[in-house]
Amino acid sequence: MLTLRDAALPDRHWVDFVLQHLDPTLGLTRNRGRIVAIRSETPDTKTFVLRPARPVAFSPGQFVPVRIVLGGVVHERPYSPTSRPGTATLSITVKRHPGGTVSGWLHELAAVGDVVEIGEPAGDFVLPASFPARLLFVAGGSGITAVYAVLRAALWARHEIDASLLYYARGTADFAFASELRALEERHPALRVQLLAQQPDGGGTPAGHISPAQLDALVPDHLQREVFACGPATLLEAVSAHWSAAGRASRLHRESFAPPAGASDDAGHAAVPVQFRRSARTVDGDASTLLAIAEAAGLRPATGCRMGICRTCTCTKIAGRVRDRVTGAIDDAPMSRIRLCVSEPLGPITLDL
Numbered sequence: 204m205l206t207l208r209d210a211a212l213p214d215r216h217w218v219d220f221v222l223q224h225l226d227p228t229l230g231l232t233r234n235r236g237r238i239v240a241i242r243s244e245t246p247d248t249k250t251f252v253l254r255p256a257r258p259v260a261f262s263p264g265q266f267v268p269v270r271i272v273l274g275g276v277v278h279e280r281p282y283s284p285t286s287r288p289g290t291a292t293l294s295i296t297v298k299r300h301p302g303g304t305v306s307g308w309l310h311e312l313a314a315v316g317d318v319v320e321i322g323e324p325a326g327d328f329v330l331p332a333s334f335p336a337r338l339l340f341v342a343g344g345s346g347i348t349a350v351y352a353v354l355r356a357a358l359w360a361r362h363e364i365d366a367s368l369l370y371y372a373r374g375t376a377d378f379a380f381a382s383e384l385r386a387l388e389e390r391h392p393a394l395r396v397q398l399l400a401q402q403p404d405g406g407g408t409p410a411g412h413i414s415p416a417q418l419d420a421l422v423p424d425h426l427q428r429e430v431f432a433c434g435p436a437t438l439l440e441a442v443s444a445h446w447s448a449a450g451r452a453s454r455l456h457r458e459s460f461a462p463p464a465g466a467s468d469d470a471g472h473a474a475v476p477v478q479f480r481r482s483a484r485t486v487d488g489d490a491s492t493l494l495a496i497a498e499a500a501g502l503r504p505a506t507g508c509r510m511g512i513c514r515t516c517t518c519t520k521i522a523g524r525v526r527d528r529v530t531g532a533i534d535d536a537p538m539s540r541i542r543l544c545v546s547e548p549l550g551p552i553t554l555d556l
């Protein structure tokens with residue numbers, strides 16, 4: 204029932220619409236941030252310093268969704284803040300991905316003064332309330348953003364912490380925060396930073412990929428340390444396999460922002476009918492995700508991260524059998540809620556789309 208109070212209050216989204224025309228960072232329902240500085244970290248990585256309209260209360264290692272609108276479509280990607288919590292600005296460090304919509308816009312078009320929307324922080328890749336005295340951090344590529352955040356949080360909490368960082372990148376020029384990490388190493392005598400280039404610029408010896416032998420050589424007591432790892436799937440799989448084999452999986456904290464691999468084993472997958480009931484369309488689906496099939500059919504479901512994190516693409520599956528590419532779980536329940544970006548059809552599907 205509409206109360207007098209409700210009737211007297213304008214809709215919050217309508218208020219936002221009006222406020223946005225006065226100042227694009229203002230809003231009741233959304234937090235927006237203006238870009239106040241941009242700096243290059245590596246040839247394909249930049250840090251964007253945002254001044255949010257409202258403080259963003261995150262824990263180091265969590266991610267915040269960053270949203271932009273292009274052509275009337277909202278695009279969202281998760282980024283780990285690389286600034287200190289509790290400050291007036293929020294920094295995100297973004298690697299340019301080939302064909303990446305949000306990273307491409309940020310790198311090519313974004314300028315100081317532009318405004319982006321900032322969602323609520325999430326993620327459990329954070330320091331536990333109490334943590335052991337010896338830590339190991341493993342980062343690959345842009346995984347350094349989350350690892351750098353957690354490492355600094357540990358050093359803020361305990362100046363003398365015994366910490367070791369193994370940071371893998373393609374070339375010598377591809378290490379973001381290299382000078383900041385060296386400065387941390389000078390300030391914290393028990394911190395050891397090892398930058399491991401896979402293809403060293405100028406022809407040095409490649410560091411090689413992470414392996415039990417390499418871990419033994421670089422950090423002999425690695426199995427006695429609490430581990431925080433973030434990077435590409437191959438690195439995380441190697442780390443997980445090693446710590447599991449040693450019976451130390453509980454000491455491993457891991458995070459990946461990489462899209463799930465196309466885990467389909469459907470080579471030669473027969474076309475299956477995918478019905479979009481509200482759109483009155485039926486198309487032949489293949490081994491792609493339901494999001495890709497919908498977009499190929501000309502539909503534009505809401506999307507964000509496109510990697511199973513944000514749940515923006517969640518949709519009701521009226522009937523049919525799908526596989527979740529992240530968990531591998533098979534879902535054949537009617538009227539279940541699925542994430543289109545990580546679900547692939549295993550037979551005829553009907554979606555409420």
Ligand code: FES
Pocket residue numbers: 505506507508509510511512513514515516517542543544545
């Ligand atoms: S778009 Fe984020 S979970 Fe699908």
